[in-house]
Amino acid sequence: MFYYANYYLNFSKLLGITKESKVDFQTSQKHILEMYRSGKEIPWDVRKPQPALEDAEREGLFKGLVLDAGCGFGDNAIFLAKKGYKVVGFDFSEEAVEIAKDRAKKSGVxxxxxxxxxxxxxxxxxxxxxxxxxxxxxxxxxxCFDPKTQNDYINNIAPMLEGGGALVLLVVCNQSQLRSWCRGLRWMENHLNQLFCAESGWMIKDMLHTVFLENIPMVRINKGVRSFEPVTPSPCLRMVAVRPVRSKQLQVVVVASVLALAAGGLLLLLRRRAGAR
Incomplete structure (x- = not known):
């Protein structure tokens, strides 16, 4: 499974976490919070928007009010705000949210x-x-969610998306999959097709291979000092899925359109009669 907890646990030594435990959502959540609270560098904090996000914005994939799920320090949301969008972001870390607010203020958005x-x-x-x-x-x-909770997460955000709205998803290969970019990305494609199938109320519009920028920890061999590479690209899959307009919603839209046309026609008729007088 493309479950990021294994990836996060690779940073456990940087946080002083040495206990080996079964990797599940709670374990992942705990360790991510430890990262935020440690005050140390965060591997996914590159202090700029993801290139895949910039490409998606140029392609016109963002419409109306945008929700940034798991916004972290808010760099992606800030980028979209600078492009003229209204953005709402959430994260389960209070520390991340406060930093996001501060960065938005400093960016003037x-x-x-x-x-x-x-x-x-x-x-x-x-x-x-x-x-x-x-x-x-x-x-x-x-x-960030284990396989048992991925569907719960999707079911939580799905009702927040308007009919016809789009989910723009970036998924990164974990370290075990980095050995084979193509194999890892192909596996993720199959898994996403299962998660966002038509039976679940989704329609996948496209998938493409791209990169995701990260701060990857490394060891300087000459001094043995741990440090972070400024920016390292990792293989990433971008998926765009939509929630088709349901039949009832479609009926409402059709009825509203018909009523609007009828009202417009009636108004035009009244104007013509008034002009004839």
Whole structure:
């Protein structure tokens, strides 16, 4: 499974975490929070938007109000805000949310970015409950969940996406898959096709191979000092999936359109009669 917890656990020594334990969602969540609270460099904090996100924006994949799921330090949301979008981001780390707010303020887009602390598995109990978005961005958030909770996460964000809205998803290969970029990406394609199948109410529009920038830890052999590479590209899969308009929603849209046309026709008729007088 493309489960990022193994990836995060590779940084456990940097955090002083040495206990070996079974990797599940709770373990992953705990270690990610430790990273945020440690004050050390965060591997996914590259202090700029992901190139795959920039490409998606240029292609016109973002519409209307955007939700950034698992926003981290908010760099992707800030980029979209600078492009003229209204963005709402959430993360389960309070530390990450506060940093995101600070970066948005320093970038001059605090009015166009909202950030909230929220649990992605309980969004109905968060400040985001009941809100609707035309686009949802998931930049390496889905893979933070183990296979048992990935569907729960998807079921939490799906109701927040308006009918016809799009989910823009970036999924990164974990380290075991880095040995074979193509093999890892092909496996992820198959898994995403299962998660976002028509029976689940989704329609995948496209998938393409791209890269995801990360700060990867390394050891300087000459001094034995741990450090981070400034930017390292990892293989990534970008998927765009939409929630088709349901039949009832479509009926409402059709009825509204017919009524609007009828009202317009009636108004035109009244104007003509008034002019004839």
């Amino acid at each position: 605090e009015r166009d970015c909202e950030f909230f602390q929220a649990d992605a598995l309980n969004l109905d109990k968060s400040p985001l409950s009941g809100r609707k978005f035309q686009t949802i961005l998931d930049s390496a958030c889905l893979q």
